[in-house]
Amino acid sequence: MVTDIPWPAVGALASGVGSLYLLARLRPHWEQPGARWFVATIATITVWSVGYAVGIVAVSPPFRVAVEVLSWMAAGWIGFFFLSFALGYTGRTGIVESWWYRASAVVPLTISLLAIASTQTPLLWGGYEPVRVWGVLGAAYTFLPLGYVSILGVMLFVSIGTVLLFDTVISYGPLYRREAIAVGLSPLPPGVGALLWALGLGPPVNLTPVLFLPHIVLDAYAFVGGGMFEFHPATRRIGERAAIDDIGTPVAIVDVEGRIVTLNPAAEATFGVDTESALTRPLSAILGDERITVNGEGERIGVETDRQRQEFKTQQTELRDEAGTHLGYTVLFQDITDEIRRERRLEVLNRFLRHNVRNESVVIRGRAELLAETLDGQEAAHAQTIEAAVGRLVDSGEKARTLSEVSTSGDAFETVDVVSFLAGVVDALGPEAGERVTVSVPDGLELSTQPVLLEVLVENLVENAVEHTDGSDVTVSATVDEGAVVLTVVDGGPGIPDHELAVLDSGQETDLNHGSGIGLWLIRWVATTLGAELAFEVESGTSVTVRLPDERAE
Known part of the structure; x- marks a missing residue:
């Protein structure tokens, strides 16, 4: 035994x-x-190092x-x-779990068996x-061809693993740049030692x-000091794939010529094709008679599918690599069939309300x-x-029409x-409003706004104040507060009922809690717009009080 450890x-x-x-x-x-x-x-490094x-x-x-033999194994x-x-x-867990990758374990298994056999028969080494x-106590011997092939296979495995790690970590940019360098450098020292040996x-x-x-020091810096096991790149890779594969919206990836590269499961199901055959x-080939232009711009198309005819709004996004090379497009198909049908129903309902109900109401009125002019007493009151x-x-019909127009106002x-x-x-609201409403605004005050929307807002505020007060005065004022224009409409009436204000706060109406009209809704929606x-x-x-944003006041 030795007394001094070299x-x-x-x-x-x-x-x-x-x-x-x-490991700890x-x-x-x-x-x-x-x-x-x-x-x-x-x-394995621990066993090799301590055993050696x-x-x-x-x-x-x-x-x-x-x-x-332990070293070779x-x-x-x-x-x-x-x-x-x-x-x-x-x-890339799917690769590790695949049968063909598991079959690659035959490489280290073969090296192990050859190392054991080489103690009796020259296979990996000789002499x-x-x-x-x-x-x-060193060991001098000659590497045989199988020995060089074995070492080459080991280095190939390590090199591929190093490239995968380095490429993935460096993709995070400055977040793990130093750790990526550590990961890339860590296999070099033992790799040099293996080359000198071989x-x-x-x-x-x-x-x-x-x-x-x-190697251990660099790994400890990257994985312990840098926390690379806490922020896991597998999450990003799986998430990026799931963002397309798991989304319920059809997505197609095409090249610059518009030819299909891949389809997500939703696209396969919607258009009745599989990626392999497509x-x-x-891209137009899977859309029936519809033709789509792949140029990075969206469009609206109609496609005959198993669910009969569906309407889609497409959104195209360019695919570019890190060097900026244009590789193709991601084409997303947003199903707007129900939206289109709803719009058409609303159009029909709007025409019905605007024409039929309005005309019949005018006749009744x-x-x-x-x-009322010909009858007397109780009959006249009725x-x-x-x-x-x-x-x-x-x-109310007029306000509903105004609300419809406001929602599409541009x-x-x-x-x-x-x-x-x-x-x-105020003048447009008639003589009563002219007599009861006072306008108090500093001279020269200007406002950058959308006049049509602002007119609807002020008109309904003043009209509401005039109609729901018993002859009291109404004041409309405007002031400048920290660059914003603040419009205020004040009346001396009984006040808006709490249940109607509650409807505005909740943003919805129910059978048991609803406003008496849509005037307040119109005020709120226009203000939001x-x-x-x-x-x-x-x-x-x-x-x-209506406070208009700073950038809209001059």
């Missing part, structure tokens, strides 16, 4: 201790994708031969384990001779176990006026009630003089 043995032992430390630090992450393979890799440290200081040549399995870890960590160097350069001592130490065909009710119905912004604008709105803040105060009367 540095190669100390280095190999340090690699074993370091790998055990790394990563214990909370052993359930992460690929982590089990990483544990297998580090555990003991073997090279031993005085027993047979034990030294056994350690050499460990090298073979480390390559397989490391590549498996890289595949799992980067979200074995133990040699003392640097105070340890090529017979230097003394007959395999320095790979010693050079595992910088591959390289023009006219007859009620005649009856006629006036009918006339008022029909009048409210007609007004008028441009204009600068208006607030004084003349408000005065014009204008981007204004709307506030109600109900104490002695009602005060409605």
Whole structure:
């Protein structure tokens, strides 16, 4: 036995201790994708390093031969384990679980069997001779062709795994740039040691176990210090794939010529094709008689499917690589069939309300006026009630029509003089409004807004104040507050009922909780379209404040 441990043995032992430390630090992450393979890799490094440290200081040549066999076996399995870890960590678990990849385990298994057999028959090496160097027991022998092929296979596994890790981590940009460099550099030290060993350069001592130490240090920096097991790239890779595969909206990936590269499951189901049969065909070929132009611009198309005719709005997004090369398009098909049908039903209903109901209401209102003029007493009062009710119905129809127009309004912004604008709105409401409404606005105040929408807003606010107050005065004012124009309509009436304000706050109407009309809804919706803040105060009367955004005030 030796009394003084030489540095190669100390280095190999340090690699074993370091790998055990790394395993302990990563214990909370052993359930992460690929982590089990990483544990297998580090555990194999531990066995190799500790076994080699003991073997090279031993005085027993047979034990030294056994350690050499261990080195070959460990090298073979480390390559397989490391590549498996890289595949799992980067979200390629499907490859690791495939039968053909599992069959690749025959490579390290074969190396292991050949290493054991080489102790009796020259297969991986020949001319074995133990040699003392640097105070340890080395092993001088000649690599045979199968030995070189085995080492080449191990390095191929490690190289592919390193490229996968480095490419995935570097894709995060500056987030893990230093860790990516560490991952890329970590296989180099033991790789150099393996090359020196295989090529017979230097003394007959395999320095790979010693050079595992910088490998462990770099891995610890990346995976422990950098937290790369906490922010897992497999999540990103699987998420990117699921974003297309799992979405219920049909998506097609095409090249620059519009030929199909792949379809997501929703597209296959919707258009009744599978990706394999549709591959390289023009996108229009799966859309029946419909033709689609693949140029990065969206359009609306109708397609005959198993669900009869469906209407789609397409959205096309260019696909470019990191160098900016245009590779194709992502074409998303948004099903708007129900939306189109709903629009058509609303159009029919709108025409019905605007024409039939309005015309019939005018007839009823006219007859009620005649009856009110010709009848006396209770009968005249009934006629006036009918006339008022029909009048409210007609007004509600007009407001509904206005609401429909407002929802599709796209008028441009204009600068208006607030004084003349408000005065014009009040005058248009008739003599009663002109007598009761006072406009108080600083001279020269201008506002950049959408005049049509603002007119609807002010008209309904003033009309509501005039109609629901018993002859009290109404004040319409405008002030500038921190660059914003604040419009206020104040009346001295009974105030808006709480249940109607509650409807506005909740944003919906139910059978048990509804407003008496759509005037307040129209006010709220127009204010929202204008981007204004709307506030109600109900104490002695009602005060409605509309605060228009800063960028719309001049």
